[in-house]
Amino acid sequence: MSQELRVRAQRLRGTRDEGRGTIKSAISLSSIVHRPSSLPVRQAGIVPACPAGRHRPSFFTVYLLFAIYCLLRFADTATAQEWKEIKGEHFIVYSTGNDRFSKDVLWNAEKYYSRIADDLGYPRYSEFWQWENRVKIYIYQDQVSYVNSHNFPQWSYGMAIYNKKEICTYMGSADFIGAILPHEITHLMFRDFVGLGWNIPLWLDEGVAQRQEPKKRNIITKAIKQIYSKNEIIPLENFFKVDIRNEKDEKIVRSYYIQAMSIIDFLIRKYGSDNFIHFCRNLRDGKNIEEALAFAYPTSIRSLSDLEERWRKYIKQI
Numbered sequence: 663m664s665q666e667l668r669v670r671a672q673r674l675r676g677t678r679d680e681g682r683g684t685i686k687s688a689i690s691l692s693s694i695v696h697r698p699s700s701l702p703v704r705q706a707g708i709v710p711a712c713p714a715g716r717h718r719p720s721f722f723t724v725y726l727l728f729a730i731y732c733l734l735r736f737a738d739t740a741t742a743q744e745w746k747e748i749k750g751e752h753f754i755v756y757s758t759g760n761d762r763f764s765k766d767v768l769w770n771a772e773k774y775y776s777r778i779a780d781d782l783g784y785p786r787y788s789e790f791w792q793w794e795n796r797v798k799i800y801i802y803q804d805q806v807s808y809v810n811s812h813n814f815p816q817w818s819y820g821m822a823i824y825n826k827k828e829i830c831t832y833m834g835s836a837d838f839i840g841a842i843l844p845h846e847i848t849h850l851m852f853r854d855f856v857g858l859g860w861n862i863p864l865w866l867d868e869g870v871a872q873r874q875e876p877k878k879r880n881i882i883t884k885a886i887k888q889i890y891s892k893n894e895i896i897p898l899e900n901f902f903k904v905d906i907r908n909e910k911d912e913k914i915v916r917s918y919y920i921q922a923m924s925i926i927d928f929l930i931r932k933y934g935s936d937n938f939i940h941f942c943r944n945l946r947d948g949k950n951i952e953e954a955l956a957f958a959y960p961t962s963i964r965s966l967s968d969l970e971e972r973w974r975k976y977i978k979q980i
């Protein structure tokens with residue numbers, strides 16, 4: 663077994679649920695079912711945990727246990743040997759074939775990294791995500807192996823495991839390079855840079871990530887103008903309170919995400935990345951939305967109504 667896969671198998675054992683309600687690529691880590699071959703022999707109940715000398719296993723039992731142990735090791739090693747790796751400055755791509763797809767993924771991942779760093783004011787020349795801190799991208803041979811690897815949902819094209827800084831997909835996955843990759847890289851960078859942990863408001867987490875998907879970025883302006891002209895804007899007082907995960911009406915869900923992207927777009931374009939990150943960190947430190955705004959934008963946005971008024975004016979102008 664390669665060192666890399668051994669470390670990975672070890673980490674898999676400690677995974678727990680940190681699932682979030684994302685649209686396309688949410689991951690509920692509670693749904694991860696560990697592969698039997700990744701369980702330590704003792705955990706799997708094969709080796710008796712009784713103190714030595716209390717009873718002695720028969721020769722046949724010892725032989726059987728040893729045979730099972732060898733089989734598990736062999737299965738793990740066989741899987742591990744299939745991975746090939748390509749290293750970039752901030753990412754390592756693991757795949758089992760098709761070098762061209764892996765190289766495309768790596769090239770695009772590095773390109774997105776620079777663009778997102780510029781946009782969020784992330785210190786791209788610092789040592790973040792370099793050397794042993796690089797993000798690992800696993801490309802499985804096909805969708806079945808990808809789904810089985812972590813019990814990912816059948817409908818997904820790619821998933822991130824945030825606490826391990828890993829992104830998983832499969833060869834030729836539709837929309838992975840154009841949408842899922844930038845989306846998940848943004849989630850990872852945003853958490854690292856802002857230090858938000860797991861308590862990020864959904865509108866902020868998803869709004870920031872979706873805004874970095876090239877296709878969605880191009881439609882924000884058009885879509886928000888449409889919603890505005892149809893008078894379908896959710897007033898901000900309700901917007902920041904609503905839990906969209908309970909909403910069944912697809913139209914409202916769509917409006918919610920477009921509105922989230924537009925508010926973030928407005929704050930970054932109008933007042934810059936530094937103030938935006940300051941605002942996010944205020945939220946991280948426990949301030950409510952109005953306090954967070956007032957501390958980050960003391961001369962321009964001191965309340966929700968200030969934000970709503972300026973944002974609506976901005977929509978009219980774009």
Ligand SMILES: [Zn+2]
Nearest residue numbers: 684685868871
């Ligand atoms: Zn997401």
